Each structure stands twice: as structure tokens, then as C-alpha cells.
Amino acid sequence: MKQMSYMINQRYMKKLTCCFVCIFLLIGTVAAQDKEVKLKIVQTSDIHGNFYPRDFILQRDAVGSLARVYAFVQKERETYKDNLILLDNGDILQGQPTAYYYNYIDTVSPHVAAEMLNFMGYNAGNMGNHDVETGRAVFDRWAGDCHAPVLGANIIETATGKTHFPPYVTLERDGVRIVVLGMITPAIPVWLSENLWKGLRFDDMEETARKWMKIIREKERPDIVIGMFHAGQDALLMGGKYRENASLDVARNVPGFDIVLMGHDHARECKKVRNIAGDSVLVIDPASNGVVVSDIDITVTLRDGKVTDKKIDGVLTETGAYGVSDEFMKHFASQYATIQDFVSKKIGRFTETISTRPAYFGSSAFIDLIHTLQLNISGAEISLAAPLSYDTRIKEGDVYVYDMFNLYKYENMLYTMKLSGKEVHDALEMSYDLWTNRMTSPDDHILLFRDKPREGAADRAAFKNFSFNFDSAAGIIYTVDVTKPSGRKVTILSMADGTPFDMNKMYTVALNSYRGNGGGELLTKGAGIPQDELKERIVSSTDKDLRYYLMQYIEGKKVIEPRALGQWKFVPEEWAVPASKRDYEFLFGKVQE
Known part of the structure; x- marks a missing residue:
């Protein structure tokens, strides 16, 4: 009887041991299982x-x-x-x-x-x-x-x-x-x-x-x-x-x-x-x-x-x-x-619609308004400015605060700097080199386009370079020969008042702080001014952004009559004019403004 009881206990213990082994194996298996975490x-x-x-x-x-x-x-x-x-x-x-x-x-x-x-x-x-x-x-x-x-x-x-x-x-x-x-x-x-x-x-x-x-x-x-x-x-x-x-x-x-x-x-x-x-x-x-x-x-x-x-x-x-x-x-x-409420405040009136579109093909009312304001605000002899928005316009009639963000996109200060005539010329050479193609036949593009548009970058998709570096000038009369190679496109004929332009003379130049600090490298790579020397060339700077002063100017004038100054153009015109028309249509469609 005792032997039978012992045998039963042994069997029970074996089963119990087996059960524990299974449990431990199961626990080990669970512990060894992979955990998957999904993140977004x-x-x-x-x-x-x-x-x-x-x-x-x-x-x-x-x-x-x-x-x-x-x-x-x-x-x-x-x-x-x-x-x-x-x-x-x-x-x-x-x-x-x-x-x-x-x-x-x-x-x-x-x-x-x-x-x-x-x-x-x-x-x-x-x-x-x-x-x-x-x-x-x-x-x-x-x-x-x-x-x-x-x-x-x-x-x-x-x-x-x-x-x-x-x-x-x-x-x-x-x-x-x-x-x-x-x-x-x-x-x-x-x-x-x-x-x-x-x-x-x-x-x-x-x-x-x-x-x-x-x-x-x-x-x-x-x-x-x-x-x-x-x-x-x-x-x-x-x-x-x-x-x-x-x-x-x-x-x-x-x-x-x-x-x-x-x-x-x-x-x-x-x-x-x-x-x-x-x-x-x-x-x-x-x-x-x-x-x-x-x-x-x-x-x-x-x-x-x-x-x-x-x-x-x-x-x-x-x-x-x-x-x-x-x-x-x-x-x-x-x-x-x-x-x-802020953007809906009226600040003045424009007598005509202005657009950045013509600015890529010659003197334009849009950019020349910025030139005029920069020269008036600073008292400088020459102004440099570019279309900061690729494609924008301000309609004829009442002008509101929101229009000022079209007129001037960034919160740049206005600098007045000392640049020699040659430095102004060389900066413009680099600008137009970024901007224009070298035409070898009348059927070529006048503007410099990318081989492949930038995906998702509609504001700069077609141009090879950024249009906010396409500086033109006011205060001087000049031509840009699109048949000439880099460094030989720009010919400055005179100051805007007809007096001679001197490559060796130091001029006061109005331009935004982005450009004055070396942005776009027009002053460094183009004009050859060392980066560390730019600071020494600054005569004055506004303490508020340029848009603020543009608003003040327009509010003071009340009525603005924007017009193209006509101080520069592309030559030879028999090639440039039809090429400009073709490239305008390529960029914006057939309706010219």
C-alpha cells in the first residue's frame, strides 16, 4: 500500500515538474518574442x-x-x-x-x-x-x-x-x-x-x-x-x-x-x-x-x-x-x-497697375518704383534692387497694407554704401550673368532657364538662378548686350542726369541689407569686395525694415504715379525684343501686362 502511494506521488511529481517546465518554457518564449513599435x-x-x-x-x-x-x-x-x-x-x-x-x-x-x-x-x-x-x-x-x-x-x-x-x-x-x-x-x-x-x-x-x-x-x-x-x-x-x-x-x-x-x-x-x-x-x-x-x-x-x-x-x-x-x-x-483688420488699412493710391513680370525684360514700373523710393529715402546717387517676388502685382486704385507685402517681400533694412563705379558695373555684370542667356541666334532664349524645373517650387521653378538676385540699377543709364559673354554684357553710358559715369569714382549706392551683407554674392564674387570689408562700406542703415519706410513714403505722398524710368535696356533690340516676347509667353502665357 505504501509502495503504491509512493508510485502515485512520483507520477504526480513528474507531471508537476513537466508542467512547471512547460510554464517556464512558455515564459521564456514570451520573453524572447519580438516587440514591434510603429512611429510616425x-x-x-x-x-x-x-x-x-x-x-x-x-x-x-x-x-x-x-x-x-x-x-x-x-x-x-x-x-x-x-x-x-x-x-x-x-x-x-x-x-x-x-x-x-x-x-x-x-x-x-x-x-x-x-x-x-x-x-x-x-x-x-x-x-x-x-x-x-x-x-x-x-x-x-x-x-x-x-x-x-x-x-x-x-x-x-x-x-x-x-x-x-x-x-x-x-x-x-x-x-x-x-x-x-x-x-x-x-x-x-x-x-x-x-x-x-x-x-x-x-x-x-x-x-x-x-x-x-x-x-x-x-x-x-x-x-x-x-x-x-x-x-x-x-x-x-x-x-x-x-x-x-x-x-x-x-x-x-x-x-x-x-x-x-x-x-x-x-x-x-x-x-x-x-x-x-x-x-x-x-x-x-x-x-x-x-x-x-x-x-x-x-x-x-x-x-x-x-x-x-x-x-x-x-x-x-x-x-x-x-x-x-x-x-x-x-x-x-x-x-x-x-x-x-491690420492689412485692410488704406495707405494711398496708385494711378496704374504694376507687376514684376516686365521686370525681367527691361526697365519696369514695379522695380523702378522701389528704385525711386530707395533713392528718395537714402539720398544716394545709385540704387540697386531686384524683384523679390517672382510673379506679383499691385492693382491700380486704392493701396492697402497688404499690398506692401507684394511690393516688398522681406524685412530687409535699407543700406547706403560706398561703391566705386567699377564695383557697381561688376556687380551688374554678375547679376545679368545670373539672369540672361548668351544669345547666339535670334531664336535663342533671352533669359537663363533651368534644364529641369524645380519640383514644388513654383515661385522659382523656371529660372536657373533665384530672381531675388536679379539686380537692376537706377541713377545710371546703361545697356545689356545679350550676345556678349560673361563680364562684357553691361555698358554704363552715363549718370541718369547725363553727367559722365566714372569707373574710378566712389558713389553712394542704395540697396537692401541682404545685398549689402553679401547676399547673392553680387558684391563679393561679382564686385570683388572681400566679405569682411563690406561692413566698412556701409554709410548708413535704416533702423526699421524697408517695407515700413515704403509705407511711410506712400502714406505721405497719398497718390503714386508708378512709371518705368527707362534707364536701361537689352541690346541688340532686333534680337532682344522678339526674344523677350517669346520668353514672356513661356513664363506667363500670352497676356502681357
């Missing part, structure tokens, strides 16, 4: 004040806007919840009157751009060159009002050597550590007056990325590293020392990035490149104005808390299909009304 990264860039689905300058509906972006984001959050990471890549504080108003008019209320980023749940922002252009008082106030960090790994305080903004932010989602490193193009000193960024410097992107990647790997041990760079992909050297648009260089030459988010150049891009370590890096750019967003899906596989696999895919997603967020519009309705 959404990037906006170069919003340029397009917060509402309303273009306050043109007084019509806008295609993009943060209101449309928010509709898309809210739809995606239904699936991804907190695993959606929302990032903005700079140039948010300039472009539309909405930004201008909260930059310079209402400086007491929280900045509306910050309030919107907070409302939409952005996880990080980045600095752009046009954000710096607003000045330290504005961009520091905006960044301070933002709940999420505004990044800037290569924006350095000269007094301390430390970063002015946080260099990066670390986010954790379902056990996955994501680091976002933010940088700006370092070419700021070539474009912007030092008084806007005094006490700061802008370091090279690749050197900065190399430094911080080491720190990030050691300190943060990230699973995903995202570079958010306010810079495009076509690298070039500006001012002899600033590497502009170096995003692709960083993606390829600094191992460790999984994704590089680009901006600044307003050109759509989505592709994968291989870095020097042989790893794939997604590079993506949503162009501008919130028309599309960078839409990135990441699937991370974890085992025992460690990443065993990650898949990264990106597309550019149109926001238009998602409509406009009613929640956004209701929340910011009072600010919308404020801006509409």
Missing part, C-alpha cells in the same frame, strides 16, 4: 507665416497652411496617438502679415506662431534664416513662448562658446529612444545685418554634426537619430567660408543619422542615400507653406529592449485632401480678425 514622423518647413488657409497679401484662399497641416495630423493621431512626432524645420516667422504683426506690432501678446505650435502639439522646432532675420528680440521671445524646444546646435554664443538654443531633444516612445538634432545653414552673416544676431556665430554643419553625434551616441544611446537641418541639398560655398545647403553632405559624411529632414530651398525631395558607413539615410524636404508635409513611417523591432530591426519609409503627403481644421480656426479666430 511629420515635418513641416518654411511655413513663412502661412498659418491660416488665407493669403492675407493676395486676399484669397491659400493652398497650404498650418490649419491644413493640423487636419492631417489629427487624422493620423487617431492611429498613432503619442507615437506621432511633429517637427517644424524653421522659417516660420516671416512671409505673411500674420507673422509680421506679432513680430513687430503686437510685441506684448504671446507670439501667435508659438501659440499655434503649442496648440498643434509640436515636439520640437528649428531655427531658419528668416527667423534670425526678425532679430534677437523677436526670435528669442517666440522661442521662449514655445512649449517644445527650438533647436540650434550650430548657433553659438560668442561670449561663452555654448549653444544659444538646445542642440537636440531626446524623445522616448514605447521603449524607443529618438534624438532630433537641429541645425541652421551657417551662411547667415552673408545675408543678415549683424545687429540682428549680435553675440552669436553660426558654425559649419558637418563639423557640428560630427561633434554632437559623438555626444548623442555616448550620452543618449539612441535607437533613431533624426537630423533636422534648415538647409537644402545642393552645397555651395558662400562668402568664401560658409558652406550653404550642406544637408546631403552631412547625411553622407556623418554616420549615425537615420533620417535627415531638409528645408530652406523650397524644393520637394524624398530619397534615400548611402552614408560612408554603408547605411541608408532617408532625406526628405516638404518645400514650403504647408502644401505638403514630410510623412515618415518607422517600424522598430525590439527584443529584450534592444533594437533588432528598423524600417524607415517616407513620402511627401499633400495636406489639401484633409481639409481645414475647424478646431484650429475656432481657437485662433480672434487673431485672424486682428490680422484682417
Whole structure:
């Protein structure tokens, strides 16, 4: 009997042991199972004040806007919840009157751009060159009002050597550590007056990325590293020392990035490149104005808390299909009304319609109005100016505040500088070299076009170079021979009053601060003035932006009669006139203005 009981107990114990073994094996299997985490990264860039689905300058509906972006984001959050990471890549504080108003008019209320980023749940922002252009008082106030960090790994305080903004932010989602490193193009000193960024410097992107990647790997041990760079992909050297648009260089030459988010150049891009370590890096750019967003899906596989696999895919997603967020519009309705009231103020009257379209083919009423105002405001002898908007117009009749954003797109100061006659000539040579084709037959283009238009960059798609660098001059009489090679196109005949023009004489020249600081390199590469010498050539600068003085001038005059001064033209006219007509139609269609 005892033996039977012993045998039964043995069998029971065997079964029990077997059961425990199975349980332990099951637990081990569960522990060894993979965990899959799905993340969504959404990037906006170069919003340029397009917060509402309303273009306050043109007084019509806008295609993009943060209101449309928010509709898309809210739809995606239904699936991804907190695993959606929302990032903005700079140039948010300039472009539309909405930004201008909260930059310079209402400086007491929280900045509306910050309030919107907070409302939409952005996880990080980045600095752009046009954000710096607003000045330290504005961009520091905006960044301070933002709940999420505004990044800037290569924006350095000269007094301390430390970063002015946080260099990066670390986010954790379902056990996955994501680091976002933010940088700006370092070419700021070539474009912007030092008084806007005094006490700061802008370091090279690749050197900065190399430094911080080491720190990030050691300190943060990230699973995903995202570079958010306010810079495009076509690298070039500006001012002899600033590497502009170096995003692709960083993606390829600094191992460790999984994704590089680009901006600044307003050109759509989505592709994968291989870095020097042989790893794939997604590079993506949503162009501008919130028309599309960078839409990135990441699937991370974890085992025992460690990443065993990650898949990264990106597309550019149109926001238009998602409509406009009613929640956004209701929340910011009072600010919308404020801006509409601001831009609707009448400041004067124009006796005729002016457009930038004729400005590419000769003396035009639009650009010559800017020349006239610059000469009047500064008292200078010569004016240099370019069409800052590719295609815009101001209609005959009453002129309102919103028209001033058409007349003058950027918040540039007005400089008066000392330039020799030869330097003026050489700057114009470079300008027209950027602008015009060398005609070898009457059937050639007169303008210099790209072989392939820039996708998603309608404001600059056709020209090979940027039209905001197409400076013409007033105060002098000259011709541009489109049959001549580079450096031999421009012939200056005299001053506008008929007195001789002297290549050796020093003239006072009115031009905007972007050009005066070396923007477009017309004064450095073109006129041959060393970058470091430009500051010494400045005689005076306005303390407010040029648009402010243009508004004051028009309000004082009340009635403006815009007219082309006729101080320059393309020659030989038997080739230039028909070629101009053909290229006008190529750009704008058959209706000439």
C-alpha cells in the first residue's frame, strides 16, 4: 500500500515538474518574442507665416497652411496617438502679415506662431534664416513662448562658446529612444545685418554634426537619430567660408543619422542615400507653406529592449485632401480678425497697375518704383534692387497694407554704401550673368532657364538662378548686350542726369541689407569686395525694415504715379525684343501686362 502511494506521488511529481517546465518554457518564449513599435514622423518647413488657409497679401484662399497641416495630423493621431512626432524645420516667422504683426506690432501678446505650435502639439522646432532675420528680440521671445524646444546646435554664443538654443531633444516612445538634432545653414552673416544676431556665430554643419553625434551616441544611446537641418541639398560655398545647403553632405559624411529632414530651398525631395558607413539615410524636404508635409513611417523591432530591426519609409503627403481644421480656426479666430483688420488699412493710391513680370525684360514700373523710393529715402546717387517676388502685382486704385507685402517681400533694412563705379558695373555684370542667356541666334532664349524645373517650387521653378538676385540699377543709364559673354554684357553710358559715369569714382549706392551683407554674392564674387570689408562700406542703415519706410513714403505722398524710368535696356533690340516676347509667353502665357 505504501509502495503504491509512493508510485502515485512520483507520477504526480513528474507531471508537476513537466508542467512547471512547460510554464517556464512558455515564459521564456514570451520573453524572447519580438516587440514591434510603429512611429510616425511629420515635418513641416518654411511655413513663412502661412498659418491660416488665407493669403492675407493676395486676399484669397491659400493652398497650404498650418490649419491644413493640423487636419492631417489629427487624422493620423487617431492611429498613432503619442507615437506621432511633429517637427517644424524653421522659417516660420516671416512671409505673411500674420507673422509680421506679432513680430513687430503686437510685441506684448504671446507670439501667435508659438501659440499655434503649442496648440498643434509640436515636439520640437528649428531655427531658419528668416527667423534670425526678425532679430534677437523677436526670435528669442517666440522661442521662449514655445512649449517644445527650438533647436540650434550650430548657433553659438560668442561670449561663452555654448549653444544659444538646445542642440537636440531626446524623445522616448514605447521603449524607443529618438534624438532630433537641429541645425541652421551657417551662411547667415552673408545675408543678415549683424545687429540682428549680435553675440552669436553660426558654425559649419558637418563639423557640428560630427561633434554632437559623438555626444548623442555616448550620452543618449539612441535607437533613431533624426537630423533636422534648415538647409537644402545642393552645397555651395558662400562668402568664401560658409558652406550653404550642406544637408546631403552631412547625411553622407556623418554616420549615425537615420533620417535627415531638409528645408530652406523650397524644393520637394524624398530619397534615400548611402552614408560612408554603408547605411541608408532617408532625406526628405516638404518645400514650403504647408502644401505638403514630410510623412515618415518607422517600424522598430525590439527584443529584450534592444533594437533588432528598423524600417524607415517616407513620402511627401499633400495636406489639401484633409481639409481645414475647424478646431484650429475656432481657437485662433480672434487673431485672424486682428490680422484682417491690420492689412485692410488704406495707405494711398496708385494711378496704374504694376507687376514684376516686365521686370525681367527691361526697365519696369514695379522695380523702378522701389528704385525711386530707395533713392528718395537714402539720398544716394545709385540704387540697386531686384524683384523679390517672382510673379506679383499691385492693382491700380486704392493701396492697402497688404499690398506692401507684394511690393516688398522681406524685412530687409535699407543700406547706403560706398561703391566705386567699377564695383557697381561688376556687380551688374554678375547679376545679368545670373539672369540672361548668351544669345547666339535670334531664336535663342533671352533669359537663363533651368534644364529641369524645380519640383514644388513654383515661385522659382523656371529660372536657373533665384530672381531675388536679379539686380537692376537706377541713377545710371546703361545697356545689356545679350550676345556678349560673361563680364562684357553691361555698358554704363552715363549718370541718369547725363553727367559722365566714372569707373574710378566712389558713389553712394542704395540697396537692401541682404545685398549689402553679401547676399547673392553680387558684391563679393561679382564686385570683388572681400566679405569682411563690406561692413566698412556701409554709410548708413535704416533702423526699421524697408517695407515700413515704403509705407511711410506712400502714406505721405497719398497718390503714386508708378512709371518705368527707362534707364536701361537689352541690346541688340532686333534680337532682344522678339526674344523677350517669346520668353514672356513661356513664363506667363500670352497676356502681357
